[in-house]
Amino acid sequence: MARCARHDHACGRCDTPLPFDFTMAFQPIVDLEAGGIRAYEALVRGPQGESAGSVINQVTDRLMYRFDQACRVKAIELASHLGMREPLSINFLPNAVYEPEACIQATLEVCERVGWPIERINFEITETERVKDRQHLRSIIDAYRAMGFTTALDDFGTGYANLDLLTDLQPDTLKLDRELVRDCDRDRRRQAIVRGVIRLAAELEIQLVAEGIEREAEALWLRDQGIFLQQGFFFARPALEALHPQLAERLTPYRRTASHS
Template sequence: MQERQHSHANPAFPLNFAPLEGTRRDCEDCGNGARLGFQFDYAYQPIVDLHHRTVFAHEALVRGPSGESAATVLSQVNDQNRYRFDQACRVKAIKGAAELGLEQPVSINFLPNAIYKPEVCIRTTLEAARIHGFPLEKIIFEVTEGERIEDGPWFAEILREYKRCGFQTAIDDFGAGYAGLKLLADFQPDIIKIDMDLVRNIDSNRARQTIVRRLVDLCRDMEIQVVAEGIETPAERDFLYDSGIHLMQGYLFARPQFRAVAELDPAALHMGRR
């Protein structure tokens, strides 16, 4: 991995980030699960930019320590360990991305209801990025739209703080829950990811086509990038591309690879009618 030199200082960010006592050891403990009570790791799946036929970013997807499904890990998360798990995810994903030498951004899912000390949450992430030499602007924090948010305005403020700190933000599974448009009214993320249920067979479903086209228009007006996820067929890809979506993710392009960088299928990057 190329050595990167960058500064994390940002005068626009209102919190005073003094180094945490024992931060390096704390980050290592979070990363290896020593204090969490169970082990986990990550697979990485690319998000492709079809306009340039390149990788836009990689999503870090939680897995068991030997590549087991995400469900085997998430079933062990409860109210007692939710906060530590959220912190561990950040550290582990950043460390893994740095070790793989990823040049593109890494997208990390986080649990909004686990954030009860924003200054500590962000400070731990800053320290993990510093330790592993991963630029802040290449970290995307995703939150699932369907996640039950206890306090919407407070959550929007948390996302605004993340953006001021230099991170990118994304709403995942957009269209799967009921709070999407209200959340967009309170906060405009850098990216929204359209839920795969809206994408599935969109080439032959007029209702889904209308919804997605209107959503693309809305995001264009709000200067939000759109990612379509769960792409499995060339027909889905072609319709979405023709609708103005150039960022996509799904098995058509590459499956997640455990502790590795996935290789794209070159043929999937070329539209059938082009």
Template structure:
């Protein structure tokens, strides 16, 4: 696993670290996920959860107040209660409190049964976990998915963020999503921030939590150092 912080720009501290799967030889997530099949999906999902928790604790997350955000495959969960047992055991073994766990699922994974995903989200909430829709604004659902059920967080897809400072349509869409999320009591996280211009627009729109290369690149088996733009530089950039 590699880890990338989700930064609270009000404090400059990590709100959470997202665990990003990597291959044995450093292969990226896309290459690893391409090898996931219906036959190995469940085992892969379970092993990723264990690797994320053990890796984060080994990297020092217990020395921070940050949460750990884990990507999961909804189609690999046949029963929320049964499939969470190994995760709970790993949390106990490592000393990571379960209320510091966030589970992200991506819109890019086809979800044939929305009711099943809603059941997972509802069950995880009852267990004290945070839940998030990753890559919001891309993939199979979009606002239709948000109408079916609401997670604690939505992570705006980087394609919406890219060139946000020079694209009025993107800015209007992001502003609309932020307004909707606030009305639904959902926290917005913006991912893929690479420029000061994107950072400034998001800050002006009231987005508090950000993730991207501008702030910190993922670090393999480590928690990277956050480089928050100075207020003076950000204000005039």
């Protein structure tokens, strides 16, 4: 595994052992146009399914890099073991990536070991409020794209994951935050904002995913606006070390082709 020598004082050795165990749950991102599962997002959990927070609270600044690397490896290994054929989304902490080319080595090695195609990995950028160096984040996205990965900006529309990021960054996907999605079927203000984001994404040639779908009416309204890629408890909760192979049958009533939008 590679070592980031220039920032060794911050991240320590890449083989620093983690003092806790963790695993992954997988939540599908569905495609209401195709009527199937488009991708899965890997979400960290405790060994017995404990919350992500219970795990992340144990991650100190010194362990951040090692934890970020371990999450990538664990997600890819489990996805391969479960026979996943869809793309895999993995969250990453921008501040844990010191040098993109060096810090990606563990990911490349596990992909080669288990036979996972690089083009089936999407990195979701999280915790953008902690990113002080916007140019560094841009360099990460550019480097990942050059290697064949895709990237997504998570929690878009709230907090620090906001419009100004798009002046510098060109992610492949924007994931609309639950705060915008909630009650979008009956809240005119949210509807106006979502429609604006749809136009913006189209202009910038960025794909949209709506996350945090908890009600059928939300899913249908977003689908009718042309946001076919959706994720949330309404479709499926994260499954601990498991997939959702039967979900396609449940999606059939919600299919709608783009020509009807």
